[in-house]
Amino acid sequence: MFPQLSGRRATVGAVALLLSTAGVVVPMTSATAAAAVTASCTKTSDWGTGFEGRCTVTNGTAATVNGWKVEFDLPAGTSITSSWDATRSSSGGHYTFTNAGWNGTLAAGASASFGFGGTGGGWISNCLVNGAACDGSGGGPGGDEQAPTAPTGLRSTGRTSTTVSLAWTASTDNVGVTGYDVYRGSTKEATVTGTEATVTGLSPSTSYTFTVRARDAAGNTSPASGAVTVTTESGGTGGPGGKxxxxxxxxxxxxxxxxxxxxxxxxxxxxxxxxxxxxxxxxxxxxxxxxxxxxxxxxxxxxxxxxxxxxxxxxxxxxxxxxxxxxxxxxxxxxxxxxxxxxxxxxxxxxxxxxxxxxxxxxxxxxxxxxxxxxxxxxxxxxxxxxxxxxxxxxxxxxxxxxxxxxxxxxxxxxxxxxxxxxxxxxxxxxxxxxxxxxxxxxxxxxxxxxxxxxxxxxxxxxxxxxxxxxxxxxxxxxxxxxxxxxxxxxxxxxxxxxxxxxxxxxFYGRGWTGVTQSTPGGSATGPAPGTYEQGIEDYKVLKTRCPATGTVAGTAYAHCGNQWWSYDxxxxxxxxxxxxxxxxxxxxxxxxxxxxxxxxxxxxxxxxxxx
The missing domain is CATH 3.20.20.80 (Glycosidases)
Known part of the structure; x- marks a missing residue:
């Protein structure tokens, strides 16, 4: 992200308003593209020798998309010199934009946009999104027939008498992984978009074997991960459930x-x-x-x-x-x-x-x-x-x-x-x-x-x-x-x-000052308050009676006793x-x-x- 460009970021609504005056080479999503991931790109400004543009990626499928990639070509004499809200790479006149870390997950019907600036009078052609035509033509994501790789590193991260928590390393795909199916034996127990799941409703002191498969937007399913076998705890001291x-x-x-x-x-x-x-x-x-x-x-x-x-x-x-x-x-x-x-x-x-x-x-x-x-x-x-x-x-x-x-x-x-x-x-x-x-x-x-x-x-x-x-x-x-x-x-x-x-x-402790007259935060002090083992720090079990809380700020507590000021939960x-x-x-x-x-x-x- 380039801060000097932040003021140039048109909203999706503003982009739509510009369609009547700016050249739109990549068609907007059509009715035939309702079940595809599409991308709409437009010039938001054009001064002859340079331009600014924006592409909006829309998930028209019924499943969450985890990651997107937009590619297109520019003619000789036209190039992109800056971009924001996506990671850019190029080879000659071919440009590739992949999602930033914070805007890669698109729920069904959701959109994400990125912008760019360039020089020259040309505009883009051969636009692809996740390997398919940007306008969604051809039905689905480009006739994708390649399945994701199998998830790896399947492991148990926790268990109780009735639950097993699992995690794994993400799969890769030529277009993009949209989700994972978690199996107990041959039974599908959960479908998730991330790389963690908790299977519930299990029996105490019972051995279960789990695998995971990845899916993409075209419905291709990966081979199963390696299996992991987990035995649930007994019903007695099974410990806390949940978080x-x-x-x-x-x-x-x-x-x-x-x-x-x-x-x-x-x-x-x-x-x-x-x-x-x-x-x-x-x-x-x-x-x-x-x-x-x-x-x-x-x-x-x-x-x-x-x-x-x-x-x-x-x-x-x-x-x-x-x-x-x-x-x-x-x-x-x-x-x-x-x-x-x-x-x-x-x-x-x-x-x-x-x-x-x-x-x-x-x-x-x-x-x-x-x-x-x-x-x-x-x-x-x-x-x-x-x-x-x-x-x-x-x-x-x-x-x-x-x-x-x-x-x-x-x-x-x-x-x-x-x-x-x-x-x-x-x-x-x-x-x-x-x-x-x-x-x-x-x-x-x-x-x-x-x-x-x-x-x-x-x-x-x-x-x-x-x-x-x-x-x-x-x-x-x-x-x-x-x-x-x-x-x-x-x-x-x-x-x-x-x-x-x-x-x-x-x-499970507090930090404090001495020489403080102001009871609320923001007061001046003369140094750290005395502590049992170290100045300026004390256990909660001591502070709760030695210097009880007198107020709260920003979701935590503070205490003013004598000339000491402490904060703790x-x-x-x-x-x-x-x-x-x-x-x-x-x-x-x-x-x-x-x-x-x-x-x-x-x-x-x-x-x-x-x-x-």
Whole structure:
């Protein structure tokens, strides 16, 4: 998109008004084209030596079209020099325009337009849309007889006693894939337009085999994907249904915080979680490495500390530490899946070297996650590269494609039998961190993204202005535009990330300032407020009684007590955020991190209840 051209973008209605004065070489959709994808192109301005034009693609079929491509020829002496709302390529006088990430999906009857500017006095000929004549002549999309490729990477991303969630890698097609049919054995269970589906109405403790086939607009059907067999959970501790609830377990919590895997059980959180992200593994010398061997797999747990009441063994080779406790937790709650998270704010500095050889990095991660000592503990890998091609704790200059390449290598190595996810920036400011990396291109390789929609503001700006660290929406006086959850979700969607691959992030903590006299946001301060482990930050379980909320702004809470000002989410504001997540069609919610909640798990309860 070229900003200087934005004022030139005529609406579809304006284009129609120009038809009487501008040459229309590509006919408008006719009655015979009612069951086809068509394209109508017109000159919106013509000054003899140059022109501006616009093409409108219309889906006249009864099925959703995922992706469109318009091609045409220009005569010698005429060329296109700029375009917007589509990706342009050319070979000689032949020009090809493909949809942008945000306008490629057209429901039945929907349209999308793109514009262009050029030099010369000629106009287009031989127009094709998705390989068929632009006017829809010939019936259907150009007599297309080529079937899509078979979907690949079919895998289970979750299960309960009555449901199985599936995901796969998109098929390709010479014209365009319009949908996918999900089969249980020979029975068609679902038809979807994206690359995820949840099959419901299943029986507990039962094995089911699934395949997926792709379809195009002409009705061509791909071969079946490879099959995946999934056994549903038993009816007892099958865990929550519906949306994902993902909580981070911080390995260092076993020290000062005295928070252990057993606490996930005794707080009631285990029954409400669908996934646990174990944080963190390190990234060093281009490889995944252990973060804290003592906490991870060596600390001895007594019977009283252990999930199942059985003490760890000192036998040679016996697994101890949090890994063994997670193994026991999964045995007690079979619905739970655990991912090993690598990176985080400090250890993200290692990803730049890893991006220089993504295949070698992926191999090192696979060997570590699938180490025979704990392979049964982990169901996949979570990458927390917090600032690819941007600055954070350090600055990274690995390029906009590095993140996509890294995730592609991980998906290839971990295959369809493991989850591959990523926690990513939520900086939606213009030219900010979301714009720095190809999150849209990488989305095809991940099962889901966890945009870190918290820590937007804090006492690293020691004198203020005070602002909520996790605003759901923007608000008058917000210090930085684009630093809010809704803006982050909207921007990621616009870059082509499906809502079904996005979760909303919640912080189980607050951020605060001291020396504050103004009770509402926007006040000045003298520095960070005192915290138990770090200045300027405190757990929710402490703040709820030490500095109770006094107001709300932008869908989150704030508190002014004495000369301190804090912002944090309460169960009530979490409820509002979960309503937003449901309205947006998000996959669920995640939070940082488990030890910040109360002993009875009131924050995670609010998430679970809010998602339904």
């Amino acid at each position: 994902k609830v993902i909580g981070y377990f911080a390995q260092w919590g076993v020290y000062q915080r005295n928070y252990h895997v057993k606490n996930i059980d005794t707080s009631g959180s285990a029954a409400k979680l669908t996934h646990i992200n174990y944080a963190f593994g390190n990234v060093q010398n281009g490889q995944c490495t252990i973060g804290d061997s003592y906490a991870d797999y060596d600390r001895f747990y007594s019977a009283a500390e252990s999930v199942d009441g059985v003490a760890d063994s000192w036998d040679a080779g016996a697994l101890r530490g949090s890994f063994n406790q997670l193994r026991k937790l999964k045995k007690k709650y079979p619905h739970l899946k655990v991912l090993w998270s690598f990176g985080g704010w400090t250890w993200s500095s290692g990803f730049g070297q890893a991006a220089q050889n993504p295949a070698a990095f992926a191999e090192s991660c696979y060997k570590l996650v699938e180490d025979p000592r704990w392979a049964d503990v982990f169901d996949g890998i979570d990458i927390d590269w917090e600032y690819p091609n941007a600055c954070g704790a350090t600055c990274d200059n690995s390029g906009p494609a590095a993140f996509r390449n890294l995730m592609a290598a991980l998906r290839q190595r971990f295959g369809s039998g493991n989850l591959v996810t990523a926690a990513i920036t939520a900086d939606a400011s213009s030219g900010g961190k979301i714009d720095a990396a190809d999150y849209g291109g990488a989305a095809q390789y991940v099962d889901w993204y966890l945009p870190m929609t918290y820590d937007f503001f804090g006492a690293w700006a020691a004198t203020g202005p005070t602002a909520p660290h996790s605003p759901l929406t923007s608000y008058p006086g917000i210090p930085t535009q684009g630093f809010d959850s809704a803006s982050a979700i909207a921007k990621l969607k616009a870059k082509g990330v499906p809502a079904s691959k996005l979760l909303l992030g919640i912080g 309460t169960p009530a504001t979490i409820g509002g955020k979960m309503s937003y997540a449901n309205d947006q069609g998000l996959a669920g919610a995640f939070f940082w991190e488990l030890s910040g909640d109360t002993a009875g798990g009131e924050q995670i309860t609010a998430i679970r209840n809010g998602l339904g």
